[in-house]
Amino acid sequence: MLLSDQAGRAAAPKIPRPATLRESVIEAIQELIVSGQLKPGQHLVESELAELLGVSRQPVREALQQLSGEGWVDLHPGQGAFVHVPTVEEADQLLAVRALLETESARLAAQHADEEGVRRLRVLCERGIAAVRSDDVDAAVATNSELHALVTGLSGNKVLSELASQVARRVRWYHTPVARQRGMASWEEHTALIDAIERGDQDRAAQIMREHTEHTRASYMERRENEPVEPAPKPVRRRRPRTPAAG
Template sequence: MQEKEPRAPSIQTRVTDGVRALIIDGTLSSGAALSEVALADDFGVSRTPVREALKQLQTEGLVVIRPRVGTFVTTPSRREITELFQLKELLEGAAARLLAVRGTVPELELLRENVRRADEAVLAGDVDGYAALVHEFHTLIIEGADNDKLAQHYRMMMNQLAYTRLVQTSLSKPGRLVESETEHHHVLDIILSKDGTTAERVMREHVRASQQALLESMTFPNERRP
């Protein structure tokens, strides 16, 4: 029996994925106004799929639609970031534990290579390159856990965090670049030792350290001062 050709994504899906990617990588910054007309021109479509795409992205927490005002990229509050990082800590801690007890799997060699390239980026002062490798490091741990449900929840959470943009912000804290890579080495060493309990603990500690560096590097204009 001849295999069916995979269906091309719908116009709405293509627009949704495209706008989501622009928000996550920081091309569309927090608080940016989104024009249906401009997006329709950019993607070569009518306004209808753009409008539906923006509704979907609002359900994902990436944009906010204000009737009779406009649509804007979400600006997360301190509380929202804290809550998402609490969930990130739980999921990545569990993933590190699951990966550690799986034995020899392809993701381990990929993690070794990731850390090697990250060392080079740190030595070169390549913050952008290192930020991309941070995203890859965490993704490899999720993939190495081999748990589809965990990975599904993780992807949804990471979309809400627009993580690539936030990594750049956290790395702006003096000394954080070296600290982050040292923590990655420690996480990998424990995973390779096959100690699941300790792997979960050190992974959670790493996520908490990342959260602290991020919050110390951010300003929240609408936050009330004591």
């Protein structure tokens, strides 16, 4: 029997492959954007990024093209690449979708989480509290992402986990500027969430997560209102020189 005939019977195992240089550069630039090292509206110079990442300009150019298609970078003809400036509307929409996904994740986690899952949540929560106390914003944001990903994983719903992971990195981008503002309150909410999950209280877990994600959304919107992000410069239209009229 041909392999093509067997395709419908069982999915073939995927052969893992190492990340390409371009994929590694994409990942690195995204992390620079998410962490705030590259600011919204900042001009991205290929040669500078290549030197920073220790690569040639070609994979940087390819990465910027792909990141443009994914909404992380804006390409302006004649001016180059700029870090995308999220509009208030797109941030609001993404954070609203995140709230829906993670509220359901919390409800299902309260239904399915075992003792080991709850223990792992508490370890992450303790790590996040320690990061806040030491004013380590990067560690707090990273741990926050780990905790939310674990809650989604404990839901037992693989489709839900996949959808949540698609928006997780952009959520980190929006969360980073307000992490210090949210401070210890965010981790007190996490503690209450874990308590509800441990009790198996689905309704309470969903309510806490819904309110928790709304607090982050409101904090981001308040920051944008008080500190609007400057848009990247508009592309300059170059006019062709007129051809001299025939004598």
